[in-house]
Amino acid sequence: MEKKGKSNKRILKLSMTMTGMLVLLVLIAIAFVSLAVTPVMAQQAKITAATTAASEIYEPGPLDVFGNANEDDTIDMRDTTYIKLVIFRKKPETKLADANYDGKVSMLDVGQTKLIILGKEKKLTFIDIFGEAETVNKPIKRLANLGSAGTPVTRMLGARDILVAIGNYRFSTMPTFYPEICNLLVVGSGPPDCDYEMILSLEPDAVQTNLELTNAKLEQKRIFEEKLPGIPLICLNMRQTEVFPENLRTYGYILDRENEAEEFIDWFEGYVDTFKTRTEGLSEHEKPRFYFEVGSYKGPYHAIGSGSSYVLPVLWAGGRNILDELVDPGDPGYTWAVEVDPEWVIERNPEFIFVRQFEPGGYESDDPSEFVATRQEILDRPELANVDAVKNKRVYVPYARLMVDASTSIISTAYMAKLLHPELFKDMDPEAMHQEYVDKFCYVDFDVRGHGVYFYPPPEEW
Secondary structure (H helix, E strand, O other): OOOHHHHHHHHHHHHHHHHHHHHHHHHHHHHHHHOOOHHHHHHHHHHHHHHHHOOOOOOOOOEEOOOOOOOOOOOOHHHHHHHHHHHHOOOOOOOOOOOOOOOOOOOHHHHHHHHHHHOOOOOEEEEEEOOOOOEEEEOOOEEEOOOOOOHHHHOOOOOOOEEEOOOOOHHHHHOOOOOOOOOEEOOOOOOOOOOOHHHHHHOOOOEOOOOOOOOOOOOHHHHHHOOOOOEEEEEOOOOOHHHHHHHHHHHHHHHOOOHHHHHHHHHHHHHHHHHHHHHOOHHHHHHOEEEEEEEOOOOEEEEEEOOOOOHHHHHHHHHEEHHOOOOOOHHHHHHHHHEOOHHHHHHOOOOOOEEEEEOOOEEEOOOHHHHHHHHHHHHHOOOHHHHHHHHHEEEEEEHHHHHHHHOOOOHHHHHHHHHHOOOOOOOOOOHHHHHHHHHHHHHOOOOOOOEEEEEEEOOHHO
């Protein structure tokens, strides 16, 4: 009986060993299949990414870089673990798990992700503003940046030395604030004005386009692809404050400036949280009513909608746009401007009136005369004489570029918050915040209190 019992135990052990080996063989087979077969889900993700732009606006994730397998806001060893679990069917496959973007999730993606973590990857694939996957060769040492908002962002990440060309002449007229960038070759911002031959002659590692807003046209990207064959294109949203942190984070990985990007995001989101926390409890009645006019670009009584980047700082500061009573979010004018009847403005009786002003102003001029004239034109309109904003001289002229660029709109929010709700923001100094931005992120010696025109009348006259 004892021998029979021992024999049964040996059979049981052998059976368990064989079962274990069988399980191991199955796992190896699964891994092999993962290496050799293109998963349907990954392929569908790429098809979706490639066609999104034709039908709708792509909504960015926290970090749209292939290798961010768990889809959080960083690429680290947790992503390599996640990819391994995908291979062994323990986790669902994500579109970013295919780190090397070869159409299948395999151990090669673990290797690529480790290289990204170490900053030693030779290629990097990301999702652009159109929802399309783009691959750049790393590191980028020569960048032609055609973006109006994108060029300052490159400098903000401490990468101005890689710029070989810019697209906008306005930087050439700003030697004080852009001392290095102002001397770069200007090649045009986009179709049909680009000097493509000049761009090709510069042999850039990548071209950052001016397609940096959600209304960018996919057809324009196709023109860039045709005219600049073989050159990777960077099309990221650099102008819209609401999605700027996600786009900046992706851009940081593209330029190998992840830490610099996170430093700015922390600074930026800290202030966003402050504004939202202090104004979220306000009732509609407690939010001052404002009317925001385009200015000389379109002429009198062209009001800017709440979906525009120009108005967002006022909304975050706790203001209420009277145009919301006339224009819904689905209306085309909501994201830009519509012409309104002066009588309508009079009836709505706004408490504040804002009208934007471009150059001369900003960092390159200490002369506020253009801002003064723009303001006075509003104050002198006889039909507005009994409107509260005019009677109380609450007509203000902000510097347009400080409001519209995503990287600086938070500074405009500080000016607006101090103006609209001085009690809620009595501890906030907009000029000190502005100086902090310049000192930390602009790589230039500039005193915002002593030079420039950013808001008229200035805070000391409120």
